[in-house]
Amino acid sequence: MRGSLLIKALITFSLPTAVITSLFLGRYPIPPTQVLEALVAGLAPSLTHSPPDPIVRIVLYYRLPRVLAAAIIGTSLSVSGASLQSMLRNPLVSPYILGIMSGAAFGAALTIAFLPPTVPIELVAMASALAAFALVLMISWGWGRGSVVSLVLSGVIINALFSAALSLAQYLAPNPHKVAAIAFWLMGDVGQASEWGDVLRMVSVVAPCTALLVASRWRLNILSLGDEEAKALGANPVIERVFYAVICGLMTASVVSYAGIIGWVGLLVPHIVRLGVGSDSREVILYTTFLGGAYLVAADDLARCLTTEVLPIGVLTTLMGAPLLIYLLRRAGRVWR
Amino acid sequence: MEVIKSVRLNYTYGGGVEALKDVSIVVGEGKVVAILGPNGAGKTTLLKCLLNILKPKGAVYIYGRDISKLGGRELAKLLGYVPQTYGTVFAYRVLDFVVMGRAPHHSIFSLPSEGEYRRALEVLDMLGIKDLAWRTIAEVSGGQLQLVMIARALIQDAKVLLLDEPTAHLDISNRLRVMRVIKDLVRRGIVDSVVVAMHDPLIAGLFSDEVVLMSRGEVVAYGEPKEVLTPGNLRRVYGIEFVVINYFGKPLVVPKELIEE
Numbered sequence: 001m002r003g004s005l006l007i008k009a010l011i012t013f014s015l016p017t018a019v020i021t022s023l024f025l026g027r028y029p030i031p032p033t034q035v036l037e038a039l040v041a042g043l044a045p046s047l048t049h050s051p052p053d054p055i056v057r058i059v060l061y062y063r064l065p066r067v068l069a070a071a072i073i074g075t076s077l078s079v080s081g082a083s084l085q086s087m088l089r090n091p092l093v094s095p096y097i098l099g100i101m102s103g104a105a106f107g108a109a110l111t112i113a114f115l116p117p118t119v120p121i122e123l124v125a126m127a128s129a130l131a132a133f134a135l136v137l138m139i140s141w142g143w144g145r146g147s148v149v150s151l152v153l154s155g156v157i158i159n160a161l162f163s164a165a166l167s168l169a170q171y172l173a174p175n176p177h178k179v180a181a182i183a184f185w186l187m188g189d190v191g192q193a194s195e196w197g198d199v200l201r202m203v204s205v206v207a208p209c210t211a212l213l214v215a216s217r218w219r220l221n222i223l224s225l226g227d228e229e230a231k232a233l234g235a236n237p238v239i240e241r242v243f244y245a246v247i248c249g250l251m252t253a254s255v256v257s258y259a260g261i262i263g264w265v266g267l268l269v270p271h272i273v274r275l276g277v278g279s280d281s282r283e284v285i286l287y288t289t290f291l292g293g294a295y296l297v298a299a300d301d302l303a304r305c306l307t308t309e310v311l312p313i314g315v316l317t318t319l320m321g322a323p324l325l326i327y328l329l330r331r332a333g334r335v336w337r
Numbered sequence: 338m339e340v341i342k343s344v345r346l347n348y349t350y351g352g353g354v355e356a357l358k359d360v361s362i363v364v365g366e367g368k369v370v371a372i373l374g375p376n377g378a379g380k381t382t383l384l385k386c387l388l389n390i391l392k393p394k395g396a397v398y399i400y401g402r403d404i405s406k407l408g409g410r411e412l413a414k415l416l417g418y419v420p421q422t423y424g425t426v427f428a429y430r431v432l433d434f435v436v437m438g439r440a441p442h443h444s445i446f447s448l449p450s451e452g453e454y455r456r457a458l459e460v461l462d463m464l465g466i467k468d469l470a471w472r473t474i475a476e477v478s479g480g481q482l483q484l485v486m487i488a489r490a491l492i493q494d495a496k497v498l499l500l501d502e503p504t505a506h507l508d509i510s511n512r513l514r515v516m517r518v519i520k521d522l523v524r525r526g527i528v529d530s531v532v533v534a535m536h537d538p539l540i541a542g543l544f545s546d547e548v549v550l551m552s553r554g555e556v557v558a559y560g561e562p563k564e565v566l567t568p569g570n571l572r573r574v575y576g577i578e579f580v581v582i583n584y585f586g587k588p589l590v591v592p593k594e595l596i597e598e
Contacts, residue, residue, distance in 0.1 A: 226424025
């Protein structure tokens with residue numbers, strides 16, 4: 001029990017620690033005192049004499065929103081991943097199972113390849129992601145009465161369909177630069193979501209959705225027992241599953257359409273948390289909100305600082321995540337069964 | 338008092354298989370009722386209809402109230418279900434798993450209280466498996482798992498338990514243990530009645546107060562074990578010969594070919 005308390009404390013503090021530490025990291029070297037001064041200058045200008053203007057701008061308009069964006073994206077993907085794994089009774093599910101990934105990717109590709117540059121990519125990506133997700137729900141509802149298998153299967157079908165459309169958009173793109181731009185978008189980039197406006201728009205969707213899932217976290221256990229047991233315990237599994245799927249879909253679409261495809265977070269973080277605190281969603285969902293944010297903030301730090309170029313974060317999350325998960329599962333052993 | 342009453346239940350699965358045909362039974366207070374029959378007789382279907390998991394033609398009343406007019410949570414406070422095996426893929430801790438039985442008493446946004454965890458421990462203690470509380474459900478044996486799921490149904494505060502072949506995968510001593518626990522719950526008034534689907538006519542004959550003998554979706558015979566478990570009825574249902582020995586008023590049912598060379 002004591003070990004688990006320590007793990008819970010570590011996970012809880014990982015998010016604030018990661019956020020604060022990251023403000024001091026960046027390619028442009030700023031002394032820590034000036035970072036603090038810039039923050040104070042932004043929050044309460046009367047308290048301090050402002051450090052030089054470019055430094056304030058880097059801290060307040062570049063680093064802070066970018067770190068917050070990473071935290072929001074990481075939390076969103078991880079919490080929706082953990083919730084979906086629970087309610088679809090499948091530990092292999094990620095938030096992209098509902099067609100959102102390829103929906104957003106197709107929307108972005110379409111915009112980059114064919115629409116005038118004035119059209120915001122995230123808007124079309126969001127519309128396309130939600131359209132794909134709506135199709136998944138409709139197919140699942142119409143043919144399978146919202147059952148777990150019908151939901152997962154229609155997700156697979158719609159993902160395939162939109163992936164094909166994405167390939168077609170890339171193939172038909174008028175010039176190689178656009179093909180390259182699409183490829184870069186697909187690799188994910190927190191930088192695309194780092195204007196204050198983006199951060200606020202993302203948080204306005206992600207915060208209420210996360211709050212709702214955290215509030216429902218014990219209920220997700222009941223849904224994970226399977227429809228018949230859930231019914232015998234007084235739940236309405238189909239209605240509740242579709243409701244939570246919509247929540248997960250909205251919060252995933254809202255971050256993916258800004259930041260592109262950032263893989264593995266939604267699959268990996270819930271597993272790490274489960275290995276630390278056990279399987280009860282009551283704990284898993286709660287601690288996933290912290291670790292998900294921290295994980296992506298750390299990954300984005302690497303993306304920003306590892307080399308002189310900004311590395312694609314979608315690649316980093318996978319490069320970091322796959323070996324980590326193999327290591328953890330090897331240590332846990334019995335989880336493989 | 339009539340605890341459960343079913344009136345002419347008919348249920349047909351999607352493929353056109355008639356799983357229940359005009360099944361009418363009454364479960365009285367203080368009774369352990371065994372639903373007995375071969376594979377495919379409709380035992381599980383009947384249980385699911387009584388639980389409103391499947392919606393049959395006909396009517397089911399619990400304490401005189403039509404279950405189709407009861408809300409899911411209301412019904413779950415009256416009926417506890419113990420499936421054959423659990424449906425989750427997650428290795429929940431036994432204690433957490435048992436506490437999930439409190440779901441009918443919670444809204445979708447509430448969490449179980451400390452008191453409810455304490456009660457779960459008490460119920461596990463009562464069933465003699467308190468030491469399993471901190472293991473995961475993947476780490477307990479089949480017999481223990483049945484007791485864990487009975488604990489989950491008990492903490493539901495249900496008045497009636499419906500169990501689906503609780504002894505199917507258990508060795509003989511665990512079978513007896515589970516059946517003893519079930520009888521004990523009724524005798525001590527912890528639940529009003531128990532309905533248990535089972536395969537084994539010997540155990541059904543010795544442990545239950547009433548037997549519903551089913552075959553191909555129909556009730557073949559229904560009543561006290563010694564009246565229902567006759568060689569003739571059993572031959573009709575199972576297609577083999579049985580010897581039934583009267584053991585102090587209880588029927589000892591043995592397949593004939595096992596004791597005759």
